[in-house]
Amino acid sequence: MKEDYLKMIFELGGVSGKVSNKQLSLSLDIAAASVTEMINKLVEERLVSHTPYAGISLTKSGRKAAEELVRKHRLWECFLFDKLDYTLATVHQEAEQLEHSSSDQMIDKLDAYLGHPEHCPHGGAIPDPAGNYEVGSRTTLAQVNDGAKIRLSRFVDNHDLLEYLESLNFVVGQEFTVNSHAPFEGPISLTAAEAGNDIDVSFKAANNIFIDEL
Incomplete structure (x- = not known):
């Protein structure tokens, strides 16, 4: 669905960053040829712009659509995780269904009921009704140098990854x-700062884990 592409471009590149076909293919777990086909459709609908060899970014209308989708999706994730004890890995698919059947009024009431959370359970920012939100880190674990001290800030919303x-x-x-x-x-x-144990993280996962350098 094109909505999944808009949300993932928003997750990976934010409002102005560019993402590659390869990044989308890895994060959505979709064949590269299928990604190219959908991106061409989104370009035709003027929801994204695509500069060859430079990347894909959201247009103004694409950004607005992505922000609305992300707001609904992440608020439902908060509800499922905090109130119904869903695990981090299971909230995505349920929230995916709920976001498409929720009116703006329902989402605003859900937001108020939850106390206006600013982030979803896996660290993604939640736009407020006016479209304001905190722009998080765009640096992935795969990009940092050996010896860096880091803090996990956000995970891409992908069931298998979570x-x-x-x-x-x-x-x-x-x-x-x-x-x-x-x-x-x-x-x-990696070595955990608190426990001191060593952990190996796959390269594919590391490209979908955003961090803050300390």
């Missing part, structure tokens, strides 16, 4: 030291 991170006991806010990047897109070795 399930994988749950198996590693990763939560937003944890701090680590980056030990090494294995060659040929191998795993990235």
